[in-house]
Amino acid sequence: MSVTYIDAIREAQEKLLREDDRVFLYGQDIATFGGAFKATKGLADEFPNRVFDAPISEDAMMGLAVGAAIEGMRPIVEMQFADFSSIAFNQIVNQAATHFYRTGMPIPLTVRLPSGGTPGSGPFHSQSLEGIYAQYPGLVVVTPATVSDAYHMLLDSVALDDPVIYCEHKFLYRWLKAKSINGDHLPIGQARITRPGKHATVVAYSAMVHEAVRAADRLAQDGWEIEVVDLRSIKPLDIDTVLASVARTGRLLAVGEAFPWGGVTAEVVSRVTEEGFHLLDAPPQRLNARDTPVPYHPKLWAAHRPTPESICDALRRLLAF
């Protein structure tokens, strides 16, 4: 018996609906249909009047969630694809994110963003927007990479009084399996050493954690011990765990699936350079997607995002410095 990443997301929502009257689910095609990815399959039957189909109105969906949160509810909004949250951007960054600072009343809502690329999905169903949301004050941004984190971090996100951008990776939905949803249950804001090593640190998050581990496996055949740090949450960013790792290895490669200008990897490199320059034995490196829209064709797509091969190449250059 195994649990997939998307099972974990569904289980977490079921538990939340069962245990907390304040929770409701709102999104396109999520009620009877169970969602484009089936993350809410069967939940509308089990919890009538708690799971609602929304019109194709991402702005209004988020506005509704903000209003409901003001009234003490804990809405979970499913964006059908992270990419479509651009339509809700105003309500997320200007309404939800500023609310606590301006009025003193926190807005406890969770936005689920099906993120990242899958073969054939193209420019508008593949984006990774965590860096954009993390740039705005007032938001918590999480990026679970494991089945257990997908489950526990969704529960933890809903428990927070602040708005949370929960970035779930579509590639992991059915590909990633675990024996159970149990795990170490680290809190939001704490990174995890996924794989210990001593020659270089790869900082990654979401699906890139798995690509980094694959790269580390390959380099292990040549005797290199690569440490992989899974950030788990982008904001807050656990820079202490990253710095501690860099202190052990002296070398840093930050890997992300988002576009290369700015973003999470730039923040990690910047913070490490600022606070841990003396720990570095080589210039810190970044590896991101290319600076084009995410391409449709699987061959182009595979070369657009970081892969175990490109991570290996980057690490070899880093180790040779």
Added chain:
Amino acid sequence: MLKARILENKLSSLYKAGKIVGGVYLGKGQEAVSASLGTALIQGKDCFAPLIRDQAGRTAFGEPLIDCTRTYLGSALGPMRGRDGNIHRGRPDKGMPAMISHLGAQVPVIAGMLFAKRLKGQLDGVVGATCIGDGATSTGAFHEGLNLAAVEKLPMVVVIGNNQFAYSTPNHRQFACADLVERAKGYGIGGFAVDGTDLLATAEVISNAVRLAREGHGPQMVVARLLRLSGHGEHDDGSYVPEPLRKGHYGRDCIEIAMRQLVENDIATVDEIAQWQDESAEEVQRAVAQAQQEEVPDPYTEDWTALSTQFPLS
């Protein structure tokens, strides 16, 4: 509405004297509409998202004047504590969310508050309302929010104050339908048009719309035609409004019309109105004086955090 006018005249003076930092946005000429809505709502039960020209509606809904003066004058004791200013203020815990500058954005927020009340089993007899201008009807947020409210059959009232200019842009560069109220049919909601300079007519139409929403007839739209009797903000002299319009029917002052209507219909006497004016002026003076004496926010003791959660979590 009288109190709001007196307060706003004072705000204008303070602005011109350099005592207010940032913008001042007045509801001059729109008080009859705004006050009619605020009066039809019940604070503690209904919710109301005012926009930039709703001092009258805010006051009628129960917002104390001191919330206004504290926010405009940057008092640390106001609802926004100097973190936001002027009309960007609210008391969400009292059913009055604080507007953001992005127009149309409060429409789905009110819908969400009503939606939540329904989930909590507390929607019976409740109304949610928001005001908006002609310009904001061109936003996606307005359309999405109103359509959503219609789909959910929420007891919502949207009052559109068509003051004929969105900042400086006239109606004919904003929309192409003959009258905005025609849009109500497209949303499947109630729609009413009224002369926004006429208090008695406005009060009747808006209270009727609020009643219909309260009784379960779904969202209602009221389009009140009027003219802004000031600039977009006090930095703007509104010189783009053509003279014939200013001198025309909608250029008349709703406060003067209202006073005449009250006297002619034996609702109030001239003396009573004069007394309201004096009392309001005194109240405004007190609210301004108090806010002016209060401490302003201190950047050195400000906590500079936008999250209520304290990280790291253990």
